[in-house]
Amino acid sequence: MGFMVDIDTGGTFTDGLFTKGAEIRRVKVDSTPHDLTVSWLQCMEEGAAQCGFSSLTEFLDEVDIVRWSNTVASNVIAERKGPKMGLFVTEGHRQTLYAANGSNPVIGHLIEQNHVEEVQQPVDTEKLLIKLKELLEAGVRRICISLNDALKNQDEAAIKEIIEDQFPDHYLGHVPLLLGGDICKHPDDMTRTHVALLNSYVHGPLAQSMFKAEDELRALGYLKPLLLGHTDGGVVRVSKTKPVDTIESGPVFGIHAGDYWAKLYDFPCVITLDVGGTTTKIGLIKDSHPALTRDPDLLGVPLKQAMLDLKSIALGGGTVAKVIEGKLQLGPESMGAFPGPACYDLGGTEVTLTDACLVSGYLDAEYFAGGQKKISREQAEKVLSEKVAGPLGLDLENAANEIISMAAEMIAEEINELVNKTGKSAADFVLFTFGGNGAVLGCEIAQKAEIQKSYVFSLGAVLSAFGSSVADITHTYEYSPLVAVSEHETLAGMAQEMVEEAQRDMEGEGFDLANMEAGLDFTLYDQSDPKNFIQFSSPTWKEADLAEKNMNDLIQDSFVDAGKDAASKDLVVEVMKLRARVPVAKVQPGEAKSGDGNSSAALKGERMIHRGGEGISSSIYDWNKLATGNTVTGPAVLEGSDTTYVVPQGWRFVMDTYGNGELERE
Numbered sequence: 001m002g003f004m005v006d007i008d009t010g011g012t013f014t015d016g017l018f019t020k021g022a023e024i025r026r027v028k029v030d031s032t033p034h035d036l037t038v039s040w041l042q043c044m045e046e047g048a049a050q051c052g053f054s055s056l057t058e059f060l061d062e063v064d065i066v067r068w069s070n071t072v073a074s075n076v077i078a079e080r081k082g083p084k085m086g087l088f089v090t091e092g093h094r095q096t097l098y099a100a101n102g103s104n105p106v107i108g109h110l111i112e113q114n115h116v117e118e119v120q121q122p123v124d125t126e127k128l129l130i131k132l133k134e135l136l137e138a139g140v141r142r143i144c145i146s147l148n149d150a151l152k153n154q155d156e157a158a159i160k161e162i163i164e165d166q167f168p169d170h171y172l173g174h175v176p177l178l179l180g181g182d183i184c185k186h187p188d189d190m191t192r193t194h195v196a197l198l199n200s201y202v203h204g205p206l207a208q209s210m211f212k213a214e215d216e217l218r219a220l221g222y223l224k225p226l227l228l229g230h231t232d233g234g235v236v237r238v239s240k241t242k243p244v245d246t247i248e249s250g251p252v253f254g255i256h257a258g259d260y261w262a263k264l265y266d267f268p269c270v271i272t273l274d275v276g277g278t279t280t281k282i283g284l285i286k287d288s289h290p291a292l293t294r295d296p297d298l299l300g301v302p303l304k305q306a307m308l309d310l311k312s313i314a315l316g317g318g319t320v321a322k323v324i325e326g327k328l329q330l331g332p333e334s335m336g337a338f339p340g341p342a343c344y345d346l347g348g349t350e351v352t353l354t355d356a357c358l359v360s361g362y363l364d365a366e367y368f369a370g371g372q373k374k375i376s377r378e379q380a381e382k383v384l385s386e387k388v389a390g391p392l393g394l395d396l397e398n399a400a401n402e403i404i405s406m407a408a409e410m411i412a413e414e415i416n417e418l419v420n421k422t423g424k425s426a427a428d429f430v431l432f433t434f435g436g437n438g439a440v441l442g443c444e445i446a447q448k449a450e451i452q453k454s455y456v457f458s459l460g461a462v463l464s465a466f467g468s469s470v471a472d473i474t475h476t477y478e479y480s481p482l483v484a485v486s487e488h489e490t491l492a493g494m495a496q497e498m499v500e501e502a503q504r505d506m507e508g509e510g511f512d513l514a515n516m517e518a519g520l521d522f523t524l525y526d527q528s529d530p531k532n533f534i535q536f537s538s539p540t541w542k543e544a545d546l547a548e549k550n551m552n553d554l555i556q557d558s559f560v561d562a563g564k565d566a567a568s569k570d571l572v573v574e575v576m577k578l579r580a581r582v583p584v585a586k587v588q589p590g591e592a593k594s595g596d597g598n599s600s601a602a603l604k605g606e607r608m609i610h611r612g613g614e615g616i617s618s619s620i621y622d623w624n625k626l627a628t629g630n631t632v633t634g635p636a637v638l639e640g641s642d643t644t645y646v647v648p649q650g651w652r653f654v655m656d657t658y659g660n661g662e663l664e665r666e
Contacts, residue, residue, distance in 0.1 A: 001020065001021060001064065001585050002020065002062050002063055002064035003018060003019065003020045003051065003059070003062050003063045003064065004018075004019050004020070004063070004064060004065045004067075004469060004585065004587065005017075005018055005044060005047065005063055005065065005066045005067070006018075006019070006067045006068075006465045006466070006468040006469040007040055007043055007044070007066075007067070007068045007069075007070075007465060007468075008068075008069045008070070008229075008250045008253065008462070008464040008465040008468060009031055009036050009039065009040060009068070009069070009070035009071055009072075009250070010031060010071055010250060010276050010277065010278065010464075011031060011033075011071055011075070011276070011277060011278030011279065011316075011318075011334070011336055011337070012030070012031055012276060012277025012278050012316065012317065012318055012334075012336055012337045012340075012436070013028050013029065013030060013031055013276070013277055013337070013436060014028070014029050014030070014031045014036075014039040014040060014042070014043045015027070015028050015043075015461065015462040015464065015465045016028070016029075016043040016044065016046070016047045016462065016465060017459070017462050017465040017466055017468075017469050017587070018047040018048075018050065018051055019469055019587040020051075021587075021588055022588045022589070022590040024459070024587060024589075024590070025047060025050040025051055026459065026461065026462045026465075026642065027043050027046045027047045027050065027462075028369070028436075028461055028462065028642050029042050029043050029046060030337045030338070030340075031336075031337045032337070033075070033336065033337060033338070035209075036070055036071070036072055036209060037209055037212050037213045037216065040068065040070075040213060041056075041216060044056055044059075047059075048060075056220055057220050057221055060217070060220050060221060060222040061221065063222065063224075064224070064585070065224070065227065065584060065585075066217065066222070066224070066226055066227065067227045067228075067229060067235045067468045067469070067471065068213070068226065068227070068228055068229065069228070069229030069246070069249040069250040069252075069253055069464065069465075069468055070209075070228075070229075070246070070249070070250065071250060072202070072205060072206050072209050072210070072246070073202040073205075073206050073243055073244070073246050073247045074247055074248055074299060076201065076202045076205045076206070077110070077198070077201065077202065077247070077299045077300075077301075078299060080109070081205065082110065082200075082201035082202060082204075082205070083140075083141040083142050083200075083201070083204060084112075084115065084138070084139045084140045084141055084142075085110060085111040085115060085140065085142055085143070085144065085197060085200060085201060086111075086115045086116075086117070086132075086135040086140035086142070086143040086144070086175075087111055087115065087116045087117070087143070087144045087145075087146065087193070087197065088117050088118075088119050088128075088131075088143070088144070088145045088146070088147075088159060089116060089117070089118055089119070089146060089147065089148075089193070090118065090119065090121075090147045090148035091118045091119065091120045092118070093118070093148065093189075094113075094116050094117070094118045095107075095113075097116070097146075097190060097193050097194075098146075098148070098188075098189035098190040098193055099190050099302075100190070104190075105300055105301070105302065106194060106197060106300075106301055109300060109301070110197045110198065110201050110301070111197060114138070115135060115138060115140055117131040117134075117135065119147070119159060121155060123155075123158065123159060123162065125162055128159065128162060128163075129162070129163075129166055132163055132166070132167075136173060136175065140175065141175055141176075142175060142176050142178070142200045142201075142203070142204075143163075143175050143176070143177050143178070143200075144177075144178045144179075144180060144193070144196040144197055144200055145159050145160060145177065145178070145179050145180065146179070146180030146181075146189070146192055146193040146196050147159075147180070147189075148189055149189070150179070150180055150181040150189075150192065151181050151185065151187060151192075151480050151482070152482075156179040156180065156181050156182075157179065160177050160179060163177060164177065176200070176203075178196050178199060178200050179196070180192040180193055180195070180196040183195055183196045183199050183242065183244070184196065184478075185478045185479050185480040185575070186304070186305050186478070186480055186575060187480045187482055187574055187575070188304045188305070190302075190304065191303045191304045191305055194301050194302070194303055195244055195303065197301075198243075198244045198247065198298070198301060199242055199243050199244040202243045202244070202246075202247070203243045206243045206246065207243070210226070210228060210238045210241070211238060213226060213238075214226045214238050224510070225237035225238070225239075225509055225510070226238050227473070228241045228246055228249070229246065229249035229250065229252075229253055229468055229471070230245040230246060230249055230474070230476075231245055231246070231247060231248055231249050231252050231307065231308070232245070232252075232474060232476055232579075233252060233253065233256045233308075233467075233471055233474065234471055234472060234473065234474020234475070234476070234581065235468070235471050235472075235473060235474065236473070236474065236475055236505075237509050240475070240505055240508075240509075247298060247299065248298065248299070248310060248312070250464050251274060251279075251281035251283075251310055251312070251464065252308055252310060252467075253464045253465070253467030253468045253471065254272055254274040254281060254283065254434065254435075254463060254464040254467055255272050255283035255285070255290050255308055255310065255467070256290070256467040256470070256471065257272075257434075257463045257464060257466045257467030257470070258270055258272035258283065258285060258290075258432045258463075258467075259285055259289075259290050260466075260467070260470050261432065261455070261457070261660075262285050262288070262430075262432075263288065264658075265430075265455075267285075267430045268285075268286075268287055268288045269284075269285065269286055269287070269422075269424060269428050269429045269430070270284070270285040270429060270430050270431075270432055271283070271284060271285075271415055271418070271419070271429045271430070271431050271432065271451070272284075272285065272432045272434075273411070273415070273431060273432065273433045273434070273435075273438055273442065273445065274434055274435040274438060274463070274464065275315075275316060275317075275411070275433070275434075275435045275436070275437040275438040275440075275441060276316045276317070276435045276436055276437065277316045277317045277318045277334075277336070277337070277354075277436055277437070278314075278316045278318055278319075278334045278336060279312055279313060279314055279315065279316050280312070280313040280315045280316060280411055280414075280435075281310060281311070281312055281313075281435075282310070282311040282312075282313070282411070282414055282415055282418060283308065283309065283310050283311070284309055284418055284419075284422065284429075286422055286424075290308050290309075291308070291309040291422070292306045292307065292308060292309060293306070293307060293308075293309040294306055294533065296308075296309070296310075299312075305575070306523065306535065309418070311414055311418055313410065313411065313414055314331045314332035314334070315330065315331050315332075315353075315407060315410060315411065316334060316353065316435075316436075316437060317341065317352065317353050317354040317357075317436055317437045318334040318335040318336055318337075318340060318341055318352050318353070318354065319331040319332070319333070319334050319352060319353050319407070320333040320334065320335060320350045320351065320352055321350075321351045321352065321353065321356065321387070321388055321403045321406075322350070322351070322387060322388070323387070323388055323391040323392055326391070326392075328388065328392065328402055328403070328406060330353070330403065330406050330407060330410065333350075334352075335348050335350055335352055340352075340354075341353075341354040341355045341375075341380070342355050342376075342379050342380050342382070342383040342384075343355050343358050343365070343375040343376050343377065343379055343380035344375055344376075345375065345376040345379050348383075349383060350383065350387065351380075351383050351384050351387045351388050351403070353403060353404070353407050353437070354437075355380035355383065355384055355400075356384070356399075356400040356401075356403035356404050357400075357404065357437075357440055358375065358377055358380045359377065359380055359381055359384055359396055359397065359399075359400040359610075360397065360400045360401065360404060360609060360610050360611060361607055361608055361609040361610055361615065361618070362404075362440055362609065362637060362644060362646055363375075363440075363644055364607070364620075364639065365377045367639055369641070369642060370640070370641030370642060381396055384396055384399055384400065385399075388402075388403065397610035397611075397612065397615070398612050398613075400610065401610065401611050401612035402612075404441070404444070404611070405444075407441060408441050408444040408445045408448055409448055411441070411445050412445050412448035412449040415431075415445070415449045415451075416449055416450075419449075425450075426449050426450045426451050427450060427451065427452055429451055430451070430453045430454070430455060431445070431446045431449075431451045431453070431454040431455070432454075432455050432457070433445070433454060433455070433456055433460070434456070434457055434459075434460040434461070434463035434464075435460070435461070435463070435464075436461055436642075436643070438456075438460060439456040439460055439643050439644065439645040439646065440644050440645075440646050441646075442454050442456060442646075442663070443634075443646060443647065443648045443651050443663055444646075444648060446663075447648075447665070452664060452665060453662065453663065453664050454662075454663040454664075455660060455661065455662055455663070456643075456645050456660065456661040456663065457660045457661075458592075458623075458640075458658070458659040458660055459589075460643050460645075461640075461642040461643040462642070466587065469586060469587040470586045470587065472581045472582060472583050472584055473506070473509065473511060473581065473582040473584060474579065474580065474581045475502050475505050475506070475579075475580045475581075476577055476578065476579055476580070477498035477501055477502060477577065477578045477580070478575060478576070478577045478578075479494045479495075479498065479575070479576050479577075480574060480575050480576075481494055481573050481576060482572060482573070482574065483572065483573060484568065484569045484570070484571065484572055484573075485524065485559060485564065485565070485566060485567075485568050485571045485572070485573055486566075486567050486568055486569050488552050488555065488556060488566075489552065491555055491573060491576065492550070492551040492552040492555055493551075494576060495520060495551050495554075495555060495576065495578065496551045498578035498580075499518060499546060499551070499578065499580070502516070502518060502578060502580035503516065503580075505580075506580065506582055511582045512582075513543055514543055515543075515582050515583060516542075516543055516580060516581070516582050517540050517541065517542055517580070517581045517582070517583070518540070518541050518546065518578060518579065518580045518581070519537055519538045519539060519540045519541060519578075519579050520537065520538040520555070520558065520576055520577065520578055520579070521535070521536075521537050521538075521575075521576075521577040521579060522534075522535065522536055522537070522538075522558075522562075522573060522575070522576055523535050523573075523574045523575040523576075524564070524571050524572060524573055524574060525571075525572055525574055526570055526571055526572075527570045527571075527572055528570055533574070534564070534571070536558075536562040536564070537558075538554070538555070538558035538561075539557075539558065539561065540581075541554060589658055589659075590659075591628070591657050591658060591659070592626075592627060592628045592655060592656070592657060592658060592659035593627045593628065594627060594628045594629070595626075595627025595628050595629045595630050595655075596627075596629050596630070597629055597630065597631045598630065598631075599621060599626060599630035599631060599632050601625055601627075602621045602622045602623075602625035602626045602627075602630065602638075603619060603620070603621055603622075604620045604621060604622050604639070605619075605620050606618065606619060606620060607620050607637065609635055609637070616635050616649065617635075618634075618635040618636055618637055619632070619635070619636040619637075620636070620637050620639060621636060621637070621638045621639065622638075622639060623638045623639055623640035623641075623643070623645060624640060624641065626638065626655045627655065628655055628656065628657050628659075629654070629655065630654070630655045631652065631653065631654050632647055632652070632653040632654075633647070633651075633652050633653075633666070634647035634648045634649045634650060634651045634652070634653070635647065635648060635649040636653070638653070638661075645661065647663065650665055650666055651663050651664065651665055651666065652664055652665075652666050
């Protein structure tokens with residue numbers, strides 16, 4: 001078995017995990033917002049060196065898989081850097097784009113109102129072309145066509161044919177056209193429209209970056225496909241990736257990493273908390289499965305389809321703290337990777353959460369990032385005094401305390417809001433904290449959210465990359481048949497088409513079809529109660545199962561296994577999604593060195609920690625010297641090479657057999 005490379009590029013840092021069986025190396029470098037492929041290559045070069053190779057070319061000869069989840073698509077949306085979009089909709093829906101409440105947040109975000117045009121049926125070709133000409137003259141460079149009930153007819157395709165006849169692809173006037181019914185098979189008109197707009201909006205920048213990255217690999221002699229992380233938790237080669245499928249893929253892998261450890265620890269209910277440099281991501285694992293939502297909000301774009309329930313907050317280590325009208329405000333602005341917090345001493349002039357953690361004593365200026373990155377406490381104090389402490393009339397330590405407390409309170413409120421929707425109490429959940437800042441704030445957040453137990457991880461700084469490392473090659477295909485479950489032949493025909501497409505894709509990526517597994521996810525509704533949605537999944541079929549039994553029988557068996565009437569004419573299949581998967585080798589977390597309850601061998605010394613009022617002398621430990629069974633009672637700080645772990649007063653830490661830490665209130 002060769003090496004596996006998993007890289008997760010965030011807004012502030014690019015994290016890499018380089019594994020071969022139980023051998024694990026991790027890397028963290030500053031992201032390069034101007035071109036994320038630069039930090040991606042830097043991360044791989046450093047990883048190759050850590051694995052003992054003299055060059056990246058030599059290392060890649062020994063690499064089996066390269067997987068990358070990144071923020072390219074998310075950044076384009078958040079920063080509104082996509083192309084000017086045009087959209088054709090059915091008459092009467094220009095203002096709402098099919099949104100039920102009469103307004104639509106994508107207008108003014110992904111597309112301008114004056115770039116939305118209506119079409120009537122039957123289509124007046126002359127009027128259509130006049131509207132098209134006006135859009136092109138207004139600078140529109142990508143056009144979507146999303147019509148009412150488009151999955152039931154060929155109206156969208158007819159409009160596309162008219163436009164392409166006038167502007168064939170060899171003309172300079174040609175613009176890419178995307179049909180809502182092609183990109184998304186969901187029956188909801190608004191969802192289909194939004195997915196089409198998202199895909200078109202991020203397509204250009206993502207394609208440019210990803211093909212550039214793949215070309216870089218080719219130039220280095222790596223001929224296997226570059227695999228991109230998808231929001232469904234799988235990875236797919238660049239050429240078969242829909243751009244919309246990569247949005248928020250990095251944070252989603254954090255949830256999948258949490259799910260991996262939750263199953264290992266047998267925790268049915270977990271909150272995953274990823275506190276990075278720019279944002280905080282919160283996910284839920286409920287009843288031993290990652291929680292789903294039917295009404296996700298993808299970076300401000302509402303959808304009506306099942307997705308992982310991921311909450312994003314504009315709060316991280318680089319988040320700016322400022323005083324407005326005498327009151328402290330935290331975010332949403334961030335200093336990002338450059339110039340970064342004031343303590344980076346790279347020109348940052350604003351106070352950030354990281355600066356507050358440094359002034360409080362949580363962070364050591366001489367041992368930041370394991371001593372590899374020098375930061376300036378003096379610069380942090382200077383800016384904190386000018387921008388926050390002075391205006392609030394506080395000393396430096398109390399000003400830092402206010403910032404940290406506000407951050408913990410903001411995150412705890414979001415956690416409680418998510419927990420309340422589950423019908424459970426916060427005490428039913430275990431908090432998994434990770435990301436560059438999760439282990440610093442985790443216990444305080446847990447205390448404010450009334451959570452009794454928290455976990456921190458040896459790989460916490462790169463846990464989303466770890467989530468990628470346990471991901472299989474996965475393709476998903478979707479139909480919206482809108483037929484009764486009794487119409488077996490129709491459903492079987494659609495499912496068979498999806499299976500054959502999956503087989504072609506997997507074979508094209510060089511994977512052995514004998515290893516392919518597949519299954520169907522069904523979303524149904526009862527015609528007597530259309531708001532009653534029913535969701536269930538078929539068993540997982542291997543290639544031998546698909547060869548032995550026909551699809552009709554497999555689908556009927558799936559309904560019977562789920563306790564549904566396979567002959568029902570009232571139950572309608574709204575969405576049928578195929579999940580095709582090829583398992584690949586995964587990282588095998590090793591066990592930590594054994595020890596006992598005595599942690600004195602890891603003790604480095606003492607440091608004053610200020611959380612308002614007088615400072616408290618706190619024990620400082622070397623994380624890398626802690627062993628299984630070692631116990632630390634707060635107040636204490638455990639310093640790792642890429643993460644700082646804070647154990648507040650009243651909390652007790654125990655290192656487990658995997659080198660992770662269990663924290664409980666005493």
